[in-house]
Amino acid sequence: MPSLAHELHLLVALMDRAADGLLARHDVGLTYKRFLVLLHVSDADGPTQRDLADRLGSSEAATSRMVAGLARDGLLDIGRGAGNRRELRITAVGGERLAAAGHVLGDHFDALVTSQGVDPTDLTTTVRRLAAALREG
Template identity: 85%
Template sequence: MPSLAHELHVLVALMDRAADGLLARHDVGLTYRRFVVLLHVSEADGPTQRDLAERLGASEGATSRMVAGLVRDGLVDAGRARGNRRELRLTDLGAERLAAAGAVLGDRFDVLVRDHGVDPADLTTTVRRLAAALREG
């Protein structure tokens, strides 16, 4: 019988695929993964790539490659910060694409969760607590 961890993994994969499909159909010029990265950059105050990797729960190498692509495509600006670190900021184009994708995605998952008898705020609190526990080790 699949474990909770497996079921959550499948749920996230299905959510990512559904979001990618919506973004592609509305031609906003972002994948869901890129949307998530831009969202984290916009919510933090000039994060470094290391900060961003921690927020995403991703490796620094994978984050570096994603950021390089976003910089190349004019969606993120990577200026110098502390030492050899690069401070990340959305460009105007990045902000426009993020807003367009956010409008397409909206609160669809919140509605789905609510329609199935679960309070989205309660679920969010639980997910954040679990993520914090995993980060703490």
């Protein structure tokens, strides 16, 4: 019988695939990976690419390519920070797309969770506590 860890891994993979499909159907102009990059940049205060890679659990090279593409498309600004650091900021257009995508994804997944008799706020709290425990771990 699969373990909880395995079931959670499968759930996340299914959610990632569903999120990509939802974003494509609603034509928000973002893939789920691009959405995640914009989300993390908007949550942080001028993160560097290295900070972003750590937050995403991605390599610096993959993050650099994603950032370059988002900057080229006018969704991210790459500015100079202290020393030789390059700080990332979301643009107004990037913020609009992030909000649209967040609305689509949040509404869909909240409704899905509610349809299973689970309160989305309670589940969010539990997931955040588990993630924090793993980070401390």
